[in-house]
Amino acid sequence: xxxxxxxxxxxxxxxxxxxxxxxxxxxxxxxxxxxxxxxxxxxxxxxxxxxxxxxxxxxxxxxxxxxxxxxxxxxxxxxxxxxxxxxxxxxxxxxxxxxxxxxxxxxxxxxxxxxxxxxxxxxxxxxxxxxxxxxxxxxxxxxxxxxxxxxxxxxxxxxxxxxxxxxxxxxxxxxxxxxxxxxxxxxxxxxxxxxxxxxxxxxxxxxxxxxxxxxxxxxxxxxxxxxxxxxxxxxxxxxxxxxxxxxxxxxxxxxxxxxxxxxxxxxxxxxxxxxxxxxxxxxxxxxxxxxxxxxxxxxxxxxxxxxxxxxxxxxxxxxxxxxxxxxxxxxxxxxxxxxxxxxxxxx
Amino acid sequence: xxxxxxxxxxxxxxxxxxxxxxxxxxxxxxxxxxxxxxxxxxxxxxxxxxxxxxxxxxxxxxxxxxxxxxxxxxxxxxxxxx
Numbered sequence: 057x058x059x060x061x062x063x064x065x066x067x068x069x070x071x072x073x074x075x076x077x078x079x080x081x082x083x084x085x086x087x088x089x090x091x092x093x094x095x096x097x098x099x100x101x102x103x104x105x106x107x108x109x110x111x112x113x114x115x116x117x118x119x120x121x122x123x124x125x126x127x128x129x130x131x132x133x134x135x136x137x138x139x140x141x142x143x144x145x146x147x148x149x150x151x152x153x154x155x156x157x158x159x160x161x162x163x164x165x166x167x168x169x170x171x172x173x174x175x176x177x178x179x180x181x182x183x184x185x186x187x188x189x190x191x192x193x194x195x196x197x198x199x200x201x202x203x204x205x206x207x208x209x210x211x212x213x214x215x216x217x218x219x220x221x222x223x224x225x226x227x228x229x230x231x232x233x234x235x236x237x238x239x240x241x242x243x244x245x246x247x248x249x250x251x252x253x254x255x256x257x258x259x260x261x262x263x264x265x266x267x268x269x270x271x272x273x274x275x276x277x278x279x280x281x282x283x284x285x286x287x288x289x290x291x292x293x294x295x296x297x298x299x300x301x302x303x304x305x306x307x308x309x310x311x312x313x314x315x316x317x318x319x320x321x322x323x324x325x326x327x328x329x330x331x332x333x334x335x336x337x338x339x340x341x342x343x344x345x346x347x348x349x350x351x352x353x354x355x356x357x358x359x360x361x362x363x364x365x366x367x368x369x370x371x372x373x374x375x376x377x378x379x380x381x382x383x384x385x386x387x388x389x390x391x392x393x394x395x396x397x398x399x400x401x402x403x
Numbered sequence: 404x405x406x407x408x409x410x411x412x413x414x415x416x417x418x419x420x421x422x423x424x425x426x427x428x429x430x431x432x433x434x435x436x437x438x439x440x441x442x443x444x445x446x447x448x449x450x451x452x453x454x455x456x457x458x459x460x461x462x463x464x465x466x467x468x469x470x471x472x473x474x475x476x477x478x479x480x481x482x483x484x485x
Contacts, residue, residue: 294448
């Protein structure tokens with residue numbers, strides 16, 4: 057549909073980035089323990105010769121049991137930062153490409169960002185398997201050139217040994233553990249060519265985790281009590297409340313200022329539907345004028361995490377509470393902990 | 404300058420009134436925030452954050468659960484003021 061911004065509202069200010077970006081530093085980390093083909097074939101009917109012939113692999117590294125993707129990423133990142141000659145507080149985004157961080161939430165990237173002594177930059181994980189690092193470089197390139205980041209840390213890291221079936225003849229010898237990192241930043245010359253990227257979801261089952269997590273629920277249910285030993289999410293509600301309302305809510309003022317608008321220009325406020333009490337306290341704390349409609353979709357929808365802002369915004373549009381072409385201040389925040397606020401023109 | 408207990412109690416009562424609408428007079432040293440004043444865990448956080456601003460002290464999340472009664476909060480703030 058064709059929608060124009062409402063005539064009486066200011067045009068959003070948008071940043072301008074440098075014309076080009078490039079990779080300023082690279083770093084890598086291989087775990088200490090070397091795993092030879094001799095060790096691998098203890099569990100599969102194969103031989104060193106067969107493995108080398110089929111794969112070219114002579115050895116690989118496995119991380120220690122207590123060594124995490126975040127530990128490995130940190131080591132690689134420190135090398136990349138040193139090579140780039142920057143300090144961690146200059147990093148404005150941390151992207152971690154991984155499919156073996158064993159928590160559904162939070163993402164690994166915010167933890168890495170904290171370990172590195174950055175200044176609390178945007179941080180999130182990318183799930184694009186073996187293409188993840190190249191996806192990350194593409195995103196970093198675009199973020200820098202668009203002016204939304206100065207330096208981006210991109211890490212590709214996997215602890216595949218945690219997810220490899222050592223008895224599977226077809227894959228046991230293939231995988232290893234390690235981390236690689238890059239610092240991407242502004243450049244005087246084109247340093248990253250256009251990314252040609254895509255997907256072939258029709259073949260989704262060619263490389264996959266054998267069972268979805270939810271498939272394990274039945275195995276983890278006690279026959280006697282019916283209790284499920286399942287890693288459900290847990291939340292420290294009071295702490296989250298304080299963090300959301302008092303620590304990070306003021307970023308909405310920064311988002312308004314960055315966009316060149318004031319609360320008087322806003323048509324709606326669409327905060328993440330975390331808890332009505334958070335919404336109420338937040339409005340009070342940031343001093344949002346009482347006449348601006350606020351999304352309260354949580355009453356009928358609950359907290360749907362990443363779905364909550366678009367669900368609430370779509371509802372406000374559909375119910376006529378938000379005008380087409382109007383300005384919405386949207387604000388997401390949650391596990392990580394992470395947050396993002398921006399002003400958008402509604403479709 | 405550090406406030407005395409009575410001043411802290413009065414300041415706390417003012418915050419409770421602003422945040423919850425409860426009469427400031429009801430906020431007495433022996434009252435329980437939750438049971439007597441009906442201040443739940445989230446409202447308590449609003450009181451805590453405002454108390455930090457007002458009294459210039461830091462009240463960590465982990466400490467909040469120990470502040471069950473008004474006197475606990477007054478004592479904590481008194482000590483934190485040094």
